[in-house]
Amino acid sequence: MTLRSVIRGSGSALPARAVSNAEMSTMVDTTDEWIVERTGIRNRYIAGEGETTATLASEAARKALEAAGIEAASIDLIVLGTCSPDQTFPATATIVQNALGCRGGIAFDVAAVCSGFLYAFATADALLRTGAAKRALVIGAETMSRLLDWEDRTTCVLFGDGAGAVVLEAVDVDESDPAAPGVLATRLHADGAHNDLLHVDGGPSTTGTVGKLRMKGREVFRHAVVNLAAVLEETLAAAGLTAADIDWVVPHQANARILDATARKLDLPAEKVVVTVGEHANTSAASVPLAYDTAVRDGRIKPGDLVMFEAMGGGFTWGASLIRV
Numbered sequence: 001m002t003l004r005s006v007i008r009g010s011g012s013a014l015p016a017r018a019v020s021n022a023e024m025s026t027m028v029d030t031t032d033e034w035i036v037e038r039t040g041i042r043n044r045y046i047a048g049e050g051e052t053t054a055t056l057a058s059e060a061a062r063k064a065l066e067a068a069g070i071e072a073a074s075i076d077l078i079v080l081g082t083c084s085p086d087q088t089f090p091a092t093a094t095i096v097q098n099a100l101g102c103r104g105g106i107a108f109d110v111a112a113v114c115s116g117f118l119y120a121f122a123t124a125d126a127l128l129r130t131g132a133a134k135r136a137l138v139i140g141a142e143t144m145s146r147l148l149d150w151e152d153r154t155t156c157v158l159f160g161d162g163a164g165a166v167v168l169e170a171v172d173v174d175e176s177d178p179a180a181p182g183v184l185a186t187r188l189h190a191d192g193a194h195n196d197l198l199h200v201d202g203g204p205s206t207t208g209t210v211g212k213l214r215m216k217g218r219e220v221f222r223h224a225v226v227n228l229a230a231v232l233e234e235t236l237a238a239a240g241l242t243a244a245d246i247d248w249v250v251p252h253q254a255n256a257r258i259l260d261a262t263a264r265k266l267d268l269p270a271e272k273v274v275v276t277v278g279e280h281a282n283t284s285a286a287s288v289p290l291a292y293d294t295a296v297r298d299g300r301i302k303p304g305d306l307v308m309f310e311a312m313g314g315g316f317t318w319g320a321s322l323i324r325v
């Protein structure tokens with residue numbers, strides 16, 4: 001028997017206010033046609049007064065606990081991926097822990113931008129497999145709207161706010177059984193040479209301000225397709241599986257064209273890719289768990305399916321994880 005991390009339930013949360021492309025075109029010089037054609041985005045949700053990364057994360061976590069049928073009190077690990085924390089410190093994970101009323105366990109944030117959920121998921125998986133914790137909440141949550149330059153049409157139309165969460169539990173499984181559930185393989189990468197292509201131009205130790213998001217979209221796009229295709233192949237190889245074995249790819253939702261290009265590179269049929277970018281836009285660390293929860297709740301992803309998570313973002317950071325759900 002081997003200890004594996006098994007997904008017990010998922011949840012997600014969105015701000016109350018939806019903002020259409022038509023509304024965006026009243027704020028900056030853009031059109032619904034340009035945004036849809038270049039990105040596939042039609043809508044995004046923007047946090048209002050009283051809605052923060054921690055409130056969205058807490059709502060997503062509560063729904064994940066409910067779906068798992070697990071009490072908050074039994075959670076002994078919270079790992080939260082975000083680049084838009086409520087405060088510079090303490091970690092947003094500790095705010096969520098307090099909101100859920102599950103004190104005393106481990107709680108910390110992971111900063112890997114759009115790969116934040118993948119990094120958080122891999123960290124929680126490793127801690128569960130060493131026995132350091134038994135039941136984890138892994139959360140991706142963002143209020144990207146508060147990092148955007150609302151006068152820069154090349155970035156502000158692309159992002160949105162939201163949160164997604166999964167409950168991961170350490171379970172003894174028979175590894176020789178191909179149907180045994182759990183995380184099968186994960187691969188993470190970073191390359192710090194590309195800071196200038198995607199970053200926030202401020203921070204506590206440099207400007208003493210929060211800063212605004214800056215991106216050279218075309219270059220990021222090029223790196224994303226190459227890095228994602230490579231890490232998907234690498235993760236499949238680590239698990240001894242092929243693209244044909246995958247039931248669902250749940251990718252980071254940055255741009256529908258990146259999703260198409262990556263799927264084509266791997267010969268994956270488009271019908272196996274969960275696409276929510278049209279409705280949610282790019283929610284950074286929240287996008288993978290938001291998309292996963294959407295596809296679980298609408299019945300696409302079923303118990304026993306082989307699911308691939310993948311993401312790429314600022315750093316650059318990127319990674320993938322293969323899970324039998």
Ligand code: UT7
Binds near residue numbers: 255312
């Ligand atoms: O989540 C982290 C990872 N992030 C990503 O993966 C983002 C990757 N990049 C992208 O998704 C795409 O590169 C973008 C959607 C950001 C941009 O699409 P593009 O096809 O690469 O367009 P572009 O940046 O080359 O711009 C084309 C034109 C430019 O005009 P000129 O110079 O050709 O006259 C832009 O000024 O489109 C113009 N443009 C806009 N026009 C209307 C840029 N933004 C807008 C806009 N509305 N919002």
